[in-house]
Amino acid sequence: MAIDFTMSTEQKKIQATARDFAENVLAPVIPGADQDPDPLQAHARTKPAYVEAYKRGIAMAMLPAAYGGGGMSCLDFTIAAEEICAVDPGFACTVLCNGLGLMPVSWYGSEEQKKRFIGAATSDPTHEYLGGWTAGEPPGGTGGTANFDSPLAAAGIGLTAVLDGDHYILNGTKKWSSAGGWDARGVNAQTVIVRTNSKVGGTQGLSALIVERGTPGITYTFLDKEAHRTASNALIQFTNARVPVDNLLPGAEGNGDLVINRNFAWSGPVAAIAAVGVARAAYEAALKFAKKNTSGSLTPIIQFQNVGYVLGDVAAKIESARYFAWRASDYLDKHDQHAELVGAMCKINVTETMFDCVYKCMQIVGVNSLSKEYTFNKYLRDAALLPIYDGGNMGMQRRRVHGVLAHESFNPRAAMDDESVYFSKEMESIGTVADLYKSTTALPEATQEAVAA
Template sequence: MAIDFTMSAEQRKIQKMARDFSEGVLAPVIPAADKEPDPMLAYQKTKSAYVAAYKAGIAMAMLPSAYGGGGLSCLDFVIAAEEICAVDPGFACTVLCNGLGLMPVSWYGSEEQKKRFIGAATSDPTGEYLSAWTAGEPPGGTGGTANFDSPLPPAGIGLTAVRDGDHYILNGRKKWSSSPGWDGFGTNTQCVIVRTNSKVGGTEGLSAMVVERGTPGITWQFLNKEGHRTTSNALVTFENARVPVDNLLPGAEGNGDFVINRNFAWSGPVAAIAAVGVARAAYEDALKFAKSNTAGSLTPIIRFQNVGYILGDVAAKIESARYFSWRAADYLDKHEQHAELLGAMCKINVTEAMFECVFKCMQVVGVNSLSTEHKFGKYLREASVLPIYDGGNMGMQRRRVHGVIAHPDFDPRAPMDDSFVKFEKSMESIGTVADYDKTAPRLMQAAE
């Protein structure tokens, strides 16, 4: 049988390297960073660990080796990511966002752009290089991201890019950009989703371009968050920011919607394995607690059926979640990093199951889980982030699954058979009010 869940010798080496880094380099800086009330200072407290990760090849491990990256497969990257996330998923998110910011260049960029942007990212002698993913927008009005695929103008993405000679002029705001940089003045590059055609709405007229640090007209503001405090997010304002036309990703012109969906599908198993890492850490701490505390009885509480059953169920769910993450990553590797269906399914299923596991571990530990001497408060905060970020489960992820399975040509056995599932524009706006308004008359007419 070809199916084998045994890691290769090289994969075990990758896992050990990531575990040694996480426990030896990363873990010592996390407590102070997580407790720091200033979000910018919290982020900066992880910088030494990031530089070490960069120099160890971790920070750019997902990028193509042809341009200086680590060239790790999606599966190998997921194996390494679990070890980092078990210590701190916020820091892991900083690393992941290098991929979210630069993988679109590898997919949709020209050869010159790949050499210029990915090459610079993988050859920084300081080890401080950061890239960002800038897609989401502030809520309110018709702007925002969750319903970016409503086809009615001016709904959806509101950041405009107007051609002016050999530049685009950008105006608008973005929220949840994955980093404002170490100093608050921007990352080295950011992949930005813009509306290059304002006459249409939703998925039409969107493009992706690389915006470089130092571009005039851009300001950044750190966001203060409850979870993932060791990574940074920003509110970004563009006021007549001039970006060279040469920075537009040619393969993404008019197809920025595909960039969004592909990026969030690519990161699906990474977000899932992040949840596995958090739940694993909570489970190991809860098991240790249960074996060493009596709660006033004559025996450690692990000897009681309820505790044993709960932790046994948690352990089983973690195992199954890990394998789903591996499976989705393997699917990405087999299908040119396309997994718009399976990546979303994995992210939804695993992140929600692992949140429940963390809460179950807290129930086992009881009220003591609230004490800051334990880490369960942090585990719960981190686990709560994972289902709602990265194209939130109740936003883009479930709609993508819905759109694919509702398509007339969808084969429900395709995932089981490891077959490629194509993602099309017609699958994007399903479930939106505009989609209903557009399709309902036709359905009623057909019924008559």
């Protein structure tokens, strides 16, 4: 990326292609899908648009070209994603989850797995192929992707994978997975974070398996949610589900926690640009309203200083947020798609700033922003979700940033100087029970026992 932030001719073409798809293919589908009371049907109603996105090279754009994907850089993908997110970030999430589900194969899989799984994703004659990402678990107990904080055995991720000959037997529950598929029978292939070693807890003993559609012993229940109505999110029950050992990603064995962190860092700039897209749509709608409505005065309200100042501030924040997303994406491209620090900082800063921008736009429009006529209700719902999903800002993203900053090896000028920042397991547990547990090993035995209790 040029330092002057000028898009190349090819990037402008990517932007124009994505904008044409978003405005002319996707936009007509979204109002009805967003309002559909059935979450499965809301997702399924976007299938024709998805098929078109697949045909145009959008759906698999982020996957490596060597295996049939678009080979698009993170920066170029982010430029395209903004256009789609300005119309519907839920649909964009469906596309993004092809990356969340299959990029771990490109990072941690064998050559055979890359050809088998990514190759199938990029050569589907029906153009319906979906990848999925399955990491989170229901609240309560010890489950959840963010729960790396207990050193006790079997704490943290609760879905177990027990070796039985040439298969793993999976038992447990996942929640918020993007793997429900078009028919609640599963996506074609999903990356699933499992506990392959139940003798250890926290960040230890986790691995990543590819689970294919049609695997017996798995049921999917679509979740009814307030935002991203068109995206697939499911509760998944695994009951003695048999997955071939050949589906274990070898580079992720014992490192499933690092897969989670890398995946959410990779998707951080995309979540950020999704927030930019939503805020952009809200800003353009508010500006249009302000130029046409007088609210009982003699002139359109855009002529009043308060309205102009607020919208000017919103416009400036959107611009700065876009550039942060571009910068984080560019960093990913330059550092082997590792951005555990920069990606997290980008996601946190942008998604929270853009939520405020959407609300500021609603204040300009006033009580009329509550009317579905102006779609601000959708902007607000989608903007509110972005800071709390995709490795929630409070659940995982800030912990990752904190862990990196607190480490003795951290160079505070690393991002500015475009240096690689390496992320390790010990950084994950900063400020948690596991971190406290480690720090007490030098304490008197009685004190250690008290802490453990």
